[in-house]
Amino acid sequence: MRRAAAPGRGSATIEVVAGQAGVSPKTVSRVINNERGVRAETRERVLTAIQQLDYQPNLAARGLAGDRSFLIGLFYDQPGDYLSEFQTGAVQRCREANLHLMVEPLEAASPDVGRDLSTLIRQLRLEGVILLPPLSDLPAVQAILAAADIPAVHIAPMHAQDDAPSVDTDDRAAVRQLTTELLQRGHRRIGFMLGRAGHRATEQRYLGFADAMHASGLDIDPQLVQAGNFEFAEGLECARRMLGCHPRPTAIFASNDDMAAAAVSAARQMGLALPRQLSVVGFDDAPVATMVWPQLTTVRQPVREIGRVAAELISQYQPHRQGWPRPVPRRHLPLELVLRGSIAPAPRDC
Amino acid sequence: MRRAAAPGRGSATIEVVAGQAGVSPKTVSRVINNERGVRAETRERVLTAIQQLDYQPNLAARGLAGDRSFLIGLFYDQPGDYLSEFQTGAVQRCREANLHLMVEPLEAASPDVGRDLSTLIRQLRLEGVILLPPLSDLPAVQAILAAADIPAVHIAPMHAQDDAPSVDTDDRAAVRQLTTELLQRGHRRIGFMLGRAGHRATEQRYLGFADAMHASGLDIDPQLVQAGNFEFAEGLECARRMLGCHPRPTAIFASNDDMAAAAVSAARQMGLALPRQLSVVGFDDAPVATMVWPQLTTVRQPVREIGRVAAELISQYQPHRQGWPRPVPRRHLPLELVLRGSIAPAPRDC
DNA sequence: AGTGAAAATGTCAGCGCTGTCAATCAGCCT
């Protein structure tokens, strides 16, 4: 039995469009889905009808009939600026591909991470997922995804999977270059503040630092390498420990801007004049980078662009062909060095 | 013709569950949708079958048959910490209600804001939307929503609509209290830095300041009220202008922490000792509040909780009854004052 | 003009649920 149509809501159906264009519903469907095998003139006619009727295909019906969902999942562990920038980029790209993005929190540390993910995937029938670090490196997550045969794009994974595309930036080179800037300004004792364990960024940024030091024939004083976790409070402790060393470092490279800001703060509290007595470098070009004085020399990440690219990669997956194009796509996005007032030549008296 | 089922993907259908439980599919449907009129014992049997088969109803099919989408839209204009905290809370609540959240950027300033919104609503067939400021005050947006008959929850709207629920916090009272703290410490010349025009927060926070000043019989020096826009850079300018006044203010109340941090920075650059020569107060308890020295006295917003409540309100809408419960739900969430080192007694010599 | 192959278009069932309404059942009264 035919029920009353919802009043006003929703738009015309595909049949109405077909009538208006003088073709069968199937042909309209072909046009909507951009299938080949429709004469240009016919396509034009259909498109016109769609416009005239302001027709929007019914997602649920398309999904049910075609066994699709048009949904991409974006999973994150930590809310924050990074996430919201990233998702803004990803949504933009999804719109162009006529996909939609479901942004979902997922606790990396929770023992239920697998079950939670699994439920979401099956409930939403996601066509693909994007994993933000550190989720991109969780074996439990990868297992679920593989079992469900869901394509995943990993953002800055520590260990790139052979069969999973990834997007990252060359943090190592950027840190190497910025460390070299410090070396060129005469710094020899440089402290390094590590990020949270288990992140690619943590590893790569340190390696870049080591690269530059070794290339200049300098040894790294283990006392001057402190384990932070990307957070300000921890950065404060690290900085204090470093600045308590003798001889004191003349520069500190922090793995992100929050910790760099902490270094600035700690130094100031110890009465040091910045940047004369201490140079500080950070990473991310976070808002705080321009909120401290002197403003931080840092590295700008194109976060929104990374989001855009991640969404683009997902849409390259061919479900019914062989899956990912070969070789599996990997994108490395360029980083931009941002030189600001927080670095200066090394003091003489050191 | 029956096509081959997708291999492995997806779960059992409602028919399989019905078979296992020895009831008709319709009864399973009743249980899933929590309809009344199912005997407790029958319900139990169905639930068991669902568990055993790990059945997940097909969203697309439910949507198509029931003319629903199970989707709530969250629209934002500005990415950032606020957004990502908010959405985390909203998603949590949505999960409990078996709804899903689509987070979508929408440029408030764009002339296409209406068209963009309209497309999204019709494409996704959203069942409700949450509007973050300043979208919550855009007439164009409200018109679209009303025309499409979509329930909307407004977050911190300037002008609460009679027929639209809203969630907000009593910024006015919080600022009044904190201003009083300054007054009690002997401050008389207090500068106030406004937020971006068009936000409820901007208006309410200023009113709270004015309340406290007037309650103490003090006049507000127009020179000491400067128009910022919630951003650090602008805050820096505002602070410089204020601190250039004679006599200099002994305290500055900024409408958010970024601008308060700017005030700290500006004061420091002018050689003032903080908090001895200048007290500073912010709002939000943003990360930067504990990254500057001295740490900012501020107001903590329960952002995640606001998100949760917004999602809860949306699910109170009764599409086929009279719409919103009466009176239209409005929630005011409590704010927490956070007293930190950035305020001190007013200096004598002023 | 006639032929065959490829291109374009159409037909129709069915995706997995839920709305409508009909059928059945349990409990209660006379």
Add this chain to the structure above:
DNA sequence: AGGCTGATTGACAGCGCTGACATTTTCACT
């Protein structure tokens, strides 16, 4: 026991679209 009422349950079509396959059209070439 029979009849009545309200509570449960079931039968069935159809939501709007797309997959598989059938049919028609087009067009190059004989």
